[in-house]
Amino acid sequence: xxxxxxxxxxxxxxxxxxxxxxxxxxxxxxxxxxxxxxxxxxxxxxxxxxxxxxxxxxxxxxxxxxxxxxxxxxxxxxxxxxxxxxxxxxxxxxxxxxxxxxxxxxxxxxxxxxxxxxxxxxxxxxxxxxxxxxxxxxxxxxxxxxxxxxxxxxxxxxxxxxxxxxxxxxxxxxxxxxxxxxxxxxxxxxxxxxxxxxxxxxxxxxxxxxxxxxxxxxxxxxxxxxxxxxxxxxxxxxxxxxxxxxxxxxxxxxxxxxxxxxxxxxxxxxxxxxxxxxxxxxxxxxxxxxxxxxxxxxxxxxxxxxxxxxxxxxxxxxxxxxxxxxxxxxxxxxxxxxxxxxxxxxxxxxxxxxxxxxxxxxxxxxxxxxxxxxxxxxxxxxxxx
Numbered sequence: 001x002x003x004x005x006x007x008x009x010x011x012x013x014x015x016x017x018x019x020x021x022x023x024x025x026x027x028x029x030x031x032x033x034x035x036x037x038x039x040x041x042x043x044x045x046x047x048x049x050x051x052x053x054x055x056x057x058x059x060x061x062x063x064x065x066x067x068x069x070x071x072x073x074x075x076x077x078x079x080x081x082x083x084x085x086x087x088x089x090x091x092x093x094x095x096x097x098x099x100x101x102x103x104x105x106x107x108x109x110x111x112x113x114x115x116x117x118x119x120x121x122x123x124x125x126x127x128x129x130x131x132x133x134x135x136x137x138x139x140x141x142x143x144x145x146x147x148x149x150x151x152x153x154x155x156x157x158x159x160x161x162x163x164x165x166x167x168x169x170x171x172x173x174x175x176x177x178x179x180x181x182x183x184x185x186x187x188x189x190x191x192x193x194x195x196x197x198x199x200x201x202x203x204x205x206x207x208x209x210x211x212x213x214x215x216x217x218x219x220x221x222x223x224x225x226x227x228x229x230x231x232x233x234x235x236x237x238x239x240x241x242x243x244x245x246x247x248x249x250x251x252x253x254x255x256x257x258x259x260x261x262x263x264x265x266x267x268x269x270x271x272x273x274x275x276x277x278x279x280x281x282x283x284x285x286x287x288x289x290x291x292x293x294x295x296x297x298x299x300x301x302x303x304x305x306x307x308x309x310x311x312x313x314x315x316x317x318x319x320x321x322x323x324x325x326x327x328x329x330x331x332x333x334x335x336x337x338x339x340x341x342x343x344x345x346x347x348x349x350x351x352x353x354x355x356x357x358x359x360x361x362x363x364x365x366x367x368x369x370x371x372x373x374x375x376x377x378x379x380x381x382x383x384x385x
Contacts, residue, residue: 022034030048094233102163129146239252297345318379320377
């Protein structure tokens with residue numbers, strides 16, 4: 001969206017409301033509805049795009065999405081509000097001023113400002129910076145937004161960076177391809193007292209600098225990001241932060257421990273993705289009195305059921321060899337027609353296996369394809385938590 005169109009939209013809140021109503025009522029005919037009302041084509045398209053983005057943004061921002069301004073790439077990278085709010089509280093407990101590098105749409109800056117921090121937000125794009133200014137004004141908070149290169153920006157006592165992970169070719173998974181590259185960004189932040197860098201959740205542990213805290217965050221079982229905490233912000237080597245039904249839970253550790261190996265037991269646990277990515281499966285196992293059945297597989301087993309926000313749990317019913325023809329017969333004998341298939345460590349395609357099983361019946365179950373030692377196995381189970 002051109003800056004001129006953004007300015008026209010911010011000056012016309014009534015048009016924003018009309019576009020949202022037209023999109024909800026008329027769907028694909030909404031552009032014609034606005035055109036008939038005398039709205040110029042470019043402005044009508046911009047208003048409808050904004051209305052559509054706001055609708056999608058509610059999953060990240062709740063009701064506040066209805067007054068913010070978005071671009072599609074900016075919304076894809078924007079931090080979910082509960083995560084941004086929690087991070088801002090951690091900054092506010094340690095500093096009074098923060099530099100927000102690669103600020104994007106400025107949503108993280110809003111969280112900083114609402115937490116009471118003095119915020120300078122910087123982005124390389126004038127167009128993107130305009131969105132950040134519009135969002136600060138819409139949220140009613142004070143944020144100084146300017147255009148600049150993150151690697152040449154003077155930093156406050158605390159700094160946060162969210163380097164761009166998308167380009168014209170799509171999403172960049174290699175931190176060396178971030179904009180700016182992660183190694184250059186870490187070098188720039190090295191002298192800052194309190195700093196953090198948001199990363200994609202798939203970042204490899206080889207990118208974690210010595211002395212940093214690496215945190216993985218999940219919201220309702222969806223791993224949404226990783227974050228490196230630097231300088232005085234680093235408290236522990238690894239952290240898994242899990243938001244479940246609006247409540248936060250944390251697990252910390254070295255990330256170097258390994259869980260013991262044993263046999264399949266009465267209950268199977270699947271650790272939250274944040275726990276797995278943070279390398280804290282052994283810490284979770286210790287808390288559950290559990291073990292793995294293969295040192296390379298993150299499923300845990302225990303004889304007792306323990307409630308935990310860090311894992312889902314299933315009651316183990318039967319353990320079979322992972323032979324599709326035999327499984328087809330065994331499942332048919334039990335009348336299982338609805339089957340959730342999970343796999344870890346076997347390389348099977350659950351969709352292809354489902355076709356082979358030709359399921360029939362009224363019963364429902366979960367089948368976990370995994371390893372017990374070096375052998376492939378199928379574990380029939382029912383979820384309990």
